[in-house]
Amino acid sequence: MTSTPAAHDPNKMAVLRRTQAVFSVLLVLFVSPLPCHNVPAYQKPVMVQQTGKVLPKPQMLTVSAEAYTLAMSGFKFTYGSSSQMCDIVDQAFRRYYDLIFVVDGVKKAPVVSKDMSELTELQIMVKEPCTGVYPSLESSENYTLTVAAPMGTLVADSAWGVLRGLETFSQLVYRTDDGMIIINKTTVDDFPRFAHRGILLDTSRHFIPIKYIKQNLDAMAYNKFNVFHWHIVDDPSFPYQSVAFPDLSAKGAFNPYTHLYTQEDVKDVIEYSRLRGIRVVPEFDTPGHTASWGAGLPGFLTPCYDGSAPNGKYYAANPMLNTTYDYMTKLLQEIKDVFPDKYVHLGGDEVSFNCWKSNPDITKFMEKMGFGTDYSKLEEYYIKNILDITTSVGRDYIVWQEVLDNGVQAKSTVGEVWFEHPTIQAVLERLTAKGYRVLLAAGWYLNHDVYNPGTDWSTFYKLDPRVFNGTQAQKDLVIGGEACMWGEYVDGTNLIARLWPRASAVAERLWSNKDVTSMADATVRMDEQRCRMVRRGLNAEPLHPGFCQFEYD
Template sequence: MEARWIWLWVTLCSFWIVVHGDSGGDFFKTSEYIHPGRPGPWVQSSRGQVWPQPKLSRPNGKRYSLVHPEKFTFQLDANSAACDLIQNAVNRFYVRTFPRRTAKTAQSFNTNHPWFQALHQDPNFQGVLDSVQIVMNTKKGCEKYPHLDMDEHYEVKIDAPDSPKTASIIAFNAWGILRGFETFSQLVYGAEEHGGLYQVNSVQIMDQPRFSHRGVMLDSSRHFLSKRVIYDNLDLMEMNKMNVFHWHISDDPAFPYESLRFPNMSLKGAYRPYTHVYSQEDIREIIEYARIRGIRVMPEFDTPGHTQSWELGQPGLLAKCYRGSQPDGTLGPFDPTKDSLYDFLEVFFKEIGTVFPDNFMHLGGDEVDKMCWQSNPHIMEFVKKNLGGNLGKLESYYIEKLLPIIADLPTKNGYIVWQEVFDNKDKVKNDTIIQVWKGGPNDWANKLQQITSTGLRALLSAPWYLNYINYGSDWTNYYIIEPLNFEGTQAQKKLFVGGEACIWGEFVSSVNLIPRLWPRASAVAERLWSPEHVKDVNDAASRLQEHECRMLQRGYPVEPANGPSFCDVAW
């Protein structure tokens, strides 16, 4: 059957299924989902449970306290009070702890009311919690910028056996204090049995992340993303204890970064040079917004491919494609045979190193189409003369010329590259991190084994491409991934630094990024933060249902995670 008829037949069949078949809500009552067979939400929400689940949580029986929003305060010790990161966090987490809710759920807090007085007859009631002590145990804990090896461990104590009727957040580092703030804010919930008043249960939590790199990658080239949406995503990352904003700034469609050394690149390469560009001030503000939330901003300028938009403002970077003996008017990747290319890259990345303070840059290196190079007689002459006629070595030649430029910058940056750089056997420094993005479980597991067997560090995103969507609850697909499920020694497993949820921008813009990404990315967040044994999908569904409502209450338009449900918030 000819291809066009096959296409028509598939299209018609798909249309018939959508219109006549088991589509819509009925589909999710089949074996793929367990329908509760009663009115109400499909998944019952937990109350006062933390996402991601902490490493260790010890409830103190059934004891609880109420929390009075109008009288509650965070009390900073001397080290915390001297730290700008913690000072900035106080108001932010007060609002998160007591978010907007429907008016009917939160009655006035009247301690003289007979109903309130009756609570004292309950032996589990510990009174009203009016403050939390913030304790940072060292003066050196207030680092300026987050980094790969930052210390995020913390302890939260609420009416613990050794400190009854008090609460504290304790850490050695400001990053740990920030994570403890988020945990405390999630422990507080509106208790319907107490007229919707805020309640917190007695508990002691000791927590730290499983992996140090827990990222979200956004693509701002295919669709320009507004600063407001980037800010919202950073807020949600903090709420999910993710700590790396991987910013894929440029690609073939557009170059929205404002370079002071090469201003024509955004003037001619952006969709609109005065509205769809990130100015230097914009970038500083985004980095600062992320910094005070304990989030690194790691820029990616993908080369030598994915660079069509670079040529518009900086002509001569890309290779000319040929048909026969003449150029055909199209362009391919960078032309690695030009010395002028590396002169440009040295100046360009020196600027990037001064704009972005993170210790790592992402250099791309993926999906390089070599057909254009092969068609170009000048390039092939260079390959014949310098690379033994092996075109496959040309990309390696480029990468091996680029990496010393980055390593020799005054900022001494490390770098991350996509897995093709490893696959091509390019020579890289020992501290290079390889990001694995291809294939199914066997493919990425084998690749992680190969990478770590050479002593290089690895980062995983292959199972977490969230731009792919399904109708229904697909977060479980991301949740059940075990990233260390690859062959190798314990030394190899220690070279695995973490992972990223990626959302590419072909069909994602400022309008739909937040609901498409969250709370699906929350599943990735828990997988990268919580211990390996935390993998009960049913328990996670209940906690994720609460977390979905929590993010909605805090003002973020996240999508439903578990089918029919209700959240105590007026949207």
């Protein structure tokens, strides 16, 4: 399946990578007698200047040549007299103060010019109460920022808009070669194009320690992503420690003592995300992708047969047993209690019918239900039950696109597009024509091998989720998208470098105006954003030969 994202299927990914590897070797052997010289033409190294360029690009940005200095001892964030106050904004004040004034882990007082006006304060106005709130799909992230000495203003409906505005403010600030911290006179009126701007992270194929999950959440905040799609379990391992079913991780994790997300870990991630305006949407994918569930949940998987006898193998949730739905009811109730977001991702992709077909009890059940030999009806039966259970516990749901293609009736369902048959645009047109809201993931699988290092991000950048044949009403049903990092070849050692700054290209496509398409302009801002993330302590990979003012240590 080389033309579609294969990361959902490890076997397909392995075949794809072996094929690519063989092709690469043959290419080197027959085209280049000196493989060490088989590199792009010389590129002059770039010293990336920090000049206060913003990514994602705001909807409206006006920057004047008039510039002001900021002094570590003289600058402060404050609330306006009628502003709402809360911990989200309080903690953001501290974070962004450090991001502006801390270099290499040390607070460095900038040089202050007596010949320039000084910006001494950024006053914040939050209109809506923000104590104890969680972000949602409907949250406002709009903000207006005005920078003019001696005091700038940042006005937003919600704390989430304040967070986005503070990120923009911090990016407008830059440090000169002689040590001055500068910001230009600026006005910004900004809001996101799409409400759902996510990063999918697979923590089943490789366990990702909490430390690196938090680093990724920081990077997401720096790029105005607002959804952490936590693909927390899958076939290879079940690292989530369930209260209702503790054996799932005890028998399904790679190591039940070290490769485990405890309830406290999950709460920690949710709170860390909340303080950065990021929703946590967990995915518990069934009926397929459940191999790791079997040992800890006896009877949940379907016994496979060779002829008239079981062959000792198990595959997929058993859709005919009431106990299957009892298990899922208890688990989904727990998920609702643990994860505050309104949505849970239920998966539903890549279900092979071979095991179900081999099982004589399933065959009898099919006859009883009047499904004949159409196993897609059995899958639809299972999915409908799971959707009903999810609704009954008070949650909405997201599913992979196969569920929509197989005819689920609920128009409130959000479908995530992950493969391209025959094209991404054709899939978007087909699903929105049926009235479904959709997210785009196809085309943004960042775990795929980087064949053109430093330039493949341009492909991500050029993919617009709303460019397809359809009415405006159809295009409005595309509510966002996600950059995906599947875990076959990614763990804590390379997660950040593989994702960033490539995911920044997706961030801009999901936030900025549809007319923001200049690759030349984006390249300059991508360079600066990469160096900005490096200065902030993230090992974001380089885009081409060159160097940053502050290197990763």
